[in-house]
Structures are given as C-alpha cells and as structure tokens.
Amino acid sequence: MDVWHFFTTSHEEVLAIANIFIALGTMVLAIGIPYAIKDAGREQRDTFYATLDQTYFEIQKLVIKNPHLSETDCTAKTPDQIIQYDAFAFIVWNFIESIHDYSKEEKALAETWGCILEYEAGRHGAWFNRPENRPKFKKSFIDYIERNDLCKHADKK
Numbered sequence: 001m002d003v004w005h006f007f008t009t010s011h012e013e014v015l016a017i018a019n020i021f022i023a024l025g026t027m028v029l030a031i032g033i034p035y036a037i038k039d040a041g042r043e044q045r046d047t048f049y050a051t052l053d054q055t056y057f058e059i060q061k062l063v064i065k066n067p068h069l070s071e072t073d074c075t076a077k078t079p080d081q082i083i084q085y086d087a088f089a090f091i092v093w094n095f096i097e098s099i100h101d102y103s104k105e106e107k108a109l110a111e112t113w114g115c116i117l118e119y120e121a122g123r124h125g126a127w128f129n130r131p132e133n134r135p136k137f138k139k140s141f142i143d144y145i146e147r148n149d150l151c152k153h154a155d156k157k
Contacts, residue, residue, distance in 0.1 A: 048102045048109055055095055056116065062088060072123055089127035090136065092120050097141050118150060125151030 063070050068081050069088045077085060099117045103110035127133060129151055134142060145151060 045106045048106055089124045092124050093128055096120055100141055121150035
C-alpha cells in the first residue's frame with residue numbers, strides 16, 4: 001500500500017472508515033456495559049453476603065464467650081451483665097438493620113437472611129420495644145419492624 005494513498009483518499013472514504021470504527025466501538029459498549037453492570041452487581045452481592053456472614057459469626061462468638069448474652073430476660077443478670085446485654089442487643093439490632101438495608105439493594109439477601117432477621121428480631125424484641133432504644137434506629141426501619149410484626153414474640157416487660 002502506498003503511503004501517499006492515505007493522504008489522497010477522499011474525505012468520504014475516511015468518514016466511512018471512521019463510522020465503521022464508531023459503530024464497532026458502540027457495539028462493544030452496548031455489549032460490555034450491561035455485562036459490567038451485572039458483574040458489578042454480582043460483586044456487590046458477594047460483598048454483602050461476606051459482610052453479613054462475618055458479622056453474624058462475630059455475634060455468635062460473643063455468645064460463646066459470654067453465654068449469658070443468649071438469655072434475653074435480664075431479671076437474673078448482674079448489673080454488669082445487664083450493661084453487656086444492652087450493648088449486645090444493640091449490636092444485634094444494628095445487624096438486623098443491616099440485613100434490612102442490604103436486602104433493599106439485593107433481593108436474594110432477603111431470602112437468605114430473612115429467617116435470621118426474624119429470629120433475632122423475635123429474640124431481642126423486648127429490648128427493641130423499650131422507648132429509649134427506638135431513637136437509635138431510622139424511622140423507616142422501625143416502621144418495617146412494626147408493619148411486619150417482627151417483635152411479636154417479644155416479652156413486653
């Protein structure tokens with residue numbers, strides 16, 4: 001191919017070649033962007049799962065180290081154990097709120113973690129129902145808990 005041919009090519013030919021490259025680039029983007037979004041969503045879901053798994057594992061380790069935390073009735077607890085349970089229940093409810101928040105972004109999480117949300121909400125519902133604890137949570141989360149009656153098994157002491 002003669003180098004001078006490129007310089008003597010008509011503008012129409014250059015525009016046609018440029019349009020072909022633009023069309024090819026557009027096709028690559030049209031295929032690549034949805035794939036990248038789907039892949040990013042999968043990565044986000046995996047991150048959510050890993051975060052929830054690790055957090056729940058840490059919560060369970062707290063119970064293993066301090067078995068009294070599994071007892072939600074504080075009448076037989078020492079003052080120090082009551083303080084520990086109060087902090088523990090707050091941790092659990094923050095975890096429950098995280099499940100709720102993550103599930104809004106990723107519906108599969110609601111299916112996987114919904115049973116844990118319901119179980120822990122029922123176990124620690126009395127703590128959540130205390131008026132002094134309500135301001136610690138978003139109104140939308142409180143409304144969700146009440147609307148779904150997730151503290152129905154809670155002792156109303």
